[in-house]
Amino acid sequence: MTEAEPAQLTPQRLFEMMAGFKATAVLRAGVELGVFGALADGPAHAVEVADRLAADERGTRLLLGALAALRLLDERDGRYGLGAGVAELLVPTSPAYCGGITAVAASTGEWEALGRLASTVREGTPVPGVDALRPDFPYWADFATHTTFGTLRAADLLADVLEPWAAGRPGPKVLDVGCGHGLSGYVLARRLPQAVIHSQDWPSVLEVAEGHAERLGVRDRVKLLPGDAFEVPLDGPYDVIVVGNLLFHFPPERAAELVRRLAGALKPDGRLVVLGFTTGDQPPAEEPHAHLLGLLMLSWTAGGEMHSTGAHRAMLGAAGLTETELTARPGLPLRILVASRPGTS
Numbered sequence: 001m002t003e004a005e006p007a008q009l010t011p012q013r014l015f016e017m018m019a020g021f022k023a024t025a026v027l028r029a030g031v032e033l034g035v036f037g038a039l040a041d042g043p044a045h046a047v048e049v050a051d052r053l054a055a056d057e058r059g060t061r062l063l064l065g066a067l068a069a070l071r072l073l074d075e076r077d078g079r080y081g082l083g084a085g086v087a088e089l090l091v092p093t094s095p096a097y098c099g100g101i102t103a104v105a106a107s108t109g110e111w112e113a114l115g116r117l118a119s120t121v122r123e124g125t126p127v128p129g130v131d132a133l134r135p136d137f138p139y140w141a142d143f144a145t146h147t148t149f150g151t152l153r154a155a156d157l158l159a160d161v162l163e164p165w166a167a168g169r170p171g172p173k174v175l176d177v178g179c180g181h182g183l184s185g186y187v188l189a190r191r192l193p194q195a196v197i198h199s200q201d202w203p204s205v206l207e208v209a210e211g212h213a214e215r216l217g218v219r220d221r222v223k224l225l226p227g228d229a230f231e232v233p234l235d236g237p238y239d240v241i242v243v244g245n246l247l248f249h250f251p252p253e254r255a256a257e258l259v260r261r262l263a264g265a266l267k268p269d270g271r272l273v274v275l276g277f278t279t280g281d282q283p284p285a286e287e288p289h290a291h292l293l294g295l296l297m298l299s300w301t302a303g304g305e306m307h308s309t310g311a312h313r314a315m316l317g318a319a320g321l322t323e324t325e326l327t328a329r330p331g332l333p334l335r336i337l338v339a340s341r342p343g344t345s
């Protein structure tokens with residue numbers, strides 16, 4: 001295999017990077033003000049849109065121009081309509097609506113943290129006053145609410161991996177630690193009608209997860225374990241424990257401590273699953289999401305950072321688990337490691 005040539009930096013690529021935050025701002029303002037919903041029934045002049053949004057006419061006219069410059073809107077004869085694909089993805093009544101994800105991926109919290117990245121790197125400490133590990137860190141409830149569009153794919157893949165094995169266990173008992181939206185457990189529950197899911201996270205996040213469990217029709221088989229994953233009584237033993245996108249909140253030794261705790265709550269022959277973004281498995285340009293997420297962990301936690309699949313394997317091995325198997329899919333920037341607790345059930 002030949003090494004990929006490094007991409008040549010061009011002035012255009014450089015200026016696109018510099019202007020990236022402006023596109024984020026324009027998209028976010030469009031979503032926040034309800035521009036796309038206001039144009040769902042057809043094109044309109046800026047003055048009509050301003051009236052529908054109860055916003056300033058000049059401000060609306062300038063924003064609509066910028067949205068058209070980004071091709072989110074089309075402008076014809078002074079009237080603005082939705083650009084190609086916008087009705088499906090950015091009109092709130094569409095079943096494929098993604099605009100809510102701006103509350104996470106383009107959130108004020110991320111924006112403010114990354115706006116002072118150089119100073120965070122210089123000092124090596126999180127943004128003053130910010131701690132993503134606090135039970136009331138508001139970003140996590142937003143994350144649980146708005147990211148189901150993307151996380152459903154990961155939950156489906158996880159269910160594909162676990163279903164053949166778990167289907168052979170009578171009434172499998174599953175724990176999802178730092179469950180967020182909870183979909184990892186709920187998609188599995190829909191495939192395995194006898195499964196019982198224990199969803200673990202902070203209380204404010206579990207309120208959101210509970211809503212998803214109800215919508216997916218599995219609420220009657222879901223138990224909630226609110227609290228700190230390091231301290232809450234785990235109510236085991238379990239057939240399956242999933243820890244998804246949580247270990248990178250912590251430095252390696254703290255992550256390994258949690259893995260040990262979870263391994264101790266497995267039944268013999270039970271499975272511990274580490275699911276999520278990793279770095280160090282591929283060249284950085286092949287795993288950009290994970291590297292950018294690592295900067296959020298730098299900004300928001302004391303010591304959190306992304307781990308490699310090799311580091312996860314070492315944590316699982318140190319916790320006495322064996323036969324670790326890796327699943328990854330092209331185009332899905334997540335890796336799934338399934339490790340077994342020795343013994344027979």
Ligand SMILES: C[S@@+](CC[C@H](N)C(=O)[O-])C[C@H]1O[C@@H](n2cnc3c(N)ncnc32)[C@H](O)[C@@H]1O
Pocket residue numbers: 132133140143144151177178179180181182200201202205227228229230243244245246249275276
């Ligand atoms: C990035 S989200 C991951 C959500 C989901 N597991 C996934 O893979 O998409 C991290 C979650 O971990 C939770 N979390 C962080 N620290 C925690 C702790 N000490 N105890 C329990 N949950 C925690 C957050 O509230 C958040 O919901």
